[in-house]
Amino acid sequence: MLARQRQERILEIIRADGGARVSELIELLGVSDMTVRRDLEVLASRGLVARVHGGATEVAPRSTYEPGFTVKSGLQSEEKRAIARAAAALVEPGSAVAISAGTTTFALARELLAVPDLTVVTNSVPVAQLFHESPRKDVTLVLTGGVRTPSDALVGPVSVAALRTLHTDWLFLGVHGLDAQAGLTTPNLAEADTDRALVSCARRLVVLADSTKWNVVGLSTIAGLDEVDVLVTDDGLDQAACTVLADAVGRLVVTSPDTDEHELGRTPGELS
Incomplete structure (x- = not known):
């Protein structure tokens, strides 16, 4: 998978769930910790996600959006x-x-x-x-x-x-x-x-x-x-x-x- 394809997949996951942990993305994508963190930094620099401790979240989530307990439990x-x-x-x-x-x-x-x-x-x-x-x-x-x-x-x-x-x-x-x-x-x-x-x-x-x-x-x-x-x-x-x-x-x-x-x-x- 090319870097751009991988980053688009990460963005899809974050938008679907409201956020994602680095550990989850490593398992889902089969890549290293460093690769995931680098991809998240690229997405954050483009204003597409917000970096948080342990992962990333959707930028400016909708006022009616509510992530599930499992997603939120892995952040901060x-x-x-x-x-x-x-x-x-x-x-x-x-x-x-x-x-x-x-x-x-x-x-x-x-x-x-x-x-x-x-x-x-x-x-x-x-x-x-x-x-x-x-x-x-x-x-x-x-x-x-x-x-x-x-x-x-x-x-x-x-x-x-x-x-x-x-x-x-x-x-x-x-x-x-x-x-x-x-x-x-x-x-x-x-x-x-x-x-x-x-x-x-x-x-x-x-x-x-x-x-x-x-x-x-x-x-x-x-x-x-x-x-x-x-x-x-x-x-x-x-x-x-x-x-x-x-x-x-x-x-x-x-x-x-x-x-x-x-x-x-x-x-x-x-x-x-």
């Missing part, structure tokens, strides 16, 4: 683990926590397996399965029910009705995009309704979003940035974005995938 994996570790440190034993669907929130759920005596409310099939299969007996698991989306979220009227009578200490929310004007967004209208119900049932809202989510706008707004108590992201976010977010949210936590250290922004009194 180290950043997501660092974000999850920092977010899990907020949770004390005996807490009631709501966890939305998403790959970063799934990473958080793995970290929360070490926190005793939790009540977990979730609309995420993978999160529910993780806790269900855990040998721990001190977790009360509440799965909302609803219609399943490509991101393995349960959404819709059934899910919203289940959440209306619940009250949790924390909500850990994964989002499709963050924007100064649009706020927290998702491409799925039914998921937006369910996420808003999750926000309403929690005392404190923690958003988990890696730096690639900044300036991404989905079809529907879940909440404004000023409604966020804590935003946990990674150090790939530029200084200008950090300044905007630190002024908008209650607390900004910037993590590094290379260390366990994180930097805190301003903190309101109720979260001290």
Whole structure:
């Protein structure tokens, strides 16, 4: 296969799935790691894809586009683990926590397996399965029910009705995009309704979003940035974005995938 043919095939894969990991492309195309990375750089230089840690994503995805759980789980994996570790440190034993669907929130759920005596409310099939299969007996698991989306979220009227009578200490929310004007967004209208119900049932809202989510706008707004108590992201976010977010949210936590250290922004009194 010629380089141009190979690059066109890579572009087809990324456009079909919204993104691709280097490891997947190596297996699909039968070429070396260096060849795939070189092809991705060529495509990125032509403005056809966006390079991210571990692979590449579609450029300026449509506001209604929603990649599947498997595709998203392979992107920014180290950043997501660092974000999850920092977010899990907020949770004390005996807490009631709501966890939305998403790959970063799934990473958080793995970290929360070490926190005793939790009540977990979730609309995420993978999160529910993780806790269900855990040998721990001190977790009360509440799965909302609803219609399943490509991101393995349960959404819709059934899910919203289940959440209306619940009250949790924390909500850990994964989002499709963050924007100064649009706020927290998702491409799925039914998921937006369910996420808003999750926000309403929690005392404190923690958003988990890696730096690639900044300036991404989905079809529907879940909440404004000023409604966020804590935003946990990674150090790939530029200084200008950090300044905007630190002024908008209650607390900004910037993590590094290379260390366990994180930097805190301003903190309101109720979260001290």
